[in-house]
Amino acid sequence: MTATAFDSGVLSFAPRLRAFIRRRVRDDALADDLTQEALLKVYRSRATLRDDTRLEAWLYQIARGVVIDDYRRRRPQQELPAALAIERPDEAAALRARVAQSVKRFLAELPEAYREPVRLAEIEGVPLARIALRLDLSLTAVKSRVRRGRAMLKKKLQDCCRFEFDALGQVIGCERRQRRCDCD
Numbered sequence: 001m002t003a004t005a006f007d008s009g010v011l012s013f014a015p016r017l018r019a020f021i022r023r024r025v026r027d028d029a030l031a032d033d034l035t036q037e038a039l040l041k042v043y044r045s046r047a048t049l050r051d052d053t054r055l056e057a058w059l060y061q062i063a064r065g066v067v068i069d070d071y072r073r074r075r076p077q078q079e080l081p082a083a084l085a086i087e088r089p090d091e092a093a094a095l096r097a098r099v100a101q102s103v104k105r106f107l108a109e110l111p112e113a114y115r116e117p118v119r120l121a122e123i124e125g126v127p128l129a130r131i132a133l134r135l136d137l138s139l140t141a142v143k144s145r146v147r148r149g150r151a152m153l154k155k156k157l158q159d160c161c162r163f164e165f166d167a168l169g170q171v172i173g174c175e176r177r178q179r180r181c182d183c184d
Contacts, residue, residue, distance in 0.1 A: 001052040009055050010042055017063050024067050038066040060164050099157075099171055106156040114149030121146045 001009075017038060022031035041062050049058050107119055116135065120126040126134070132142040157163070164173035 034066050038063045106153055114145050117142050117145040118149035
């Protein structure tokens with residue numbers, strides 16, 4: 001990613017980053033300070049961004065760390081608020097189960113040409129070559145349908161919620177964007 005593209009991406013995202021921080025702290029002035037601190041960390045550590053397509057997740061990860069550091073600095077004896085505390089494994093598993101439920105619901109809404117190949121590949125874990133044999137399609141057609149179906153699912157999920165991911169790409173939080181969402 002070029003420096004100009006990085007700068008414009010970060011600057012266009014800064015208001016959402018500030019809103020994210022503001023929802024987690026007690027006042028506007030503190031949110032402004034922490035947003036500035038997060039942006040400084042972003043620019044100082046820009047070389048650590050490994051995947052340009054994950055800029056948003058990387059920015060949220062840095063902002064979350066800045067807020068956690070602030071809570072630790074100010075109140076070392078108090079627990080972090082529930083919204084920032086690292087989820088217990090059962091909470092994370094429950095969140096992933098709700099996301100999986102939404103994926104299944106959205107999968108049912110896909111056109112048939114994409115629904116079955118994606119279901120077989122993602123839900124049942126069937127290799128693409130076997131899907132091609134089972135559905136009497138070419139391997140190229142199956143690859144294309146699975147890729148397009150995944151893209152459709154991803155769009156439906158992103159329209160439904162804004163997700164937060166850990167460094168391993170696991171869902172650790174989500175914020176509802178639509179009423180009909182089961183993720184939140």
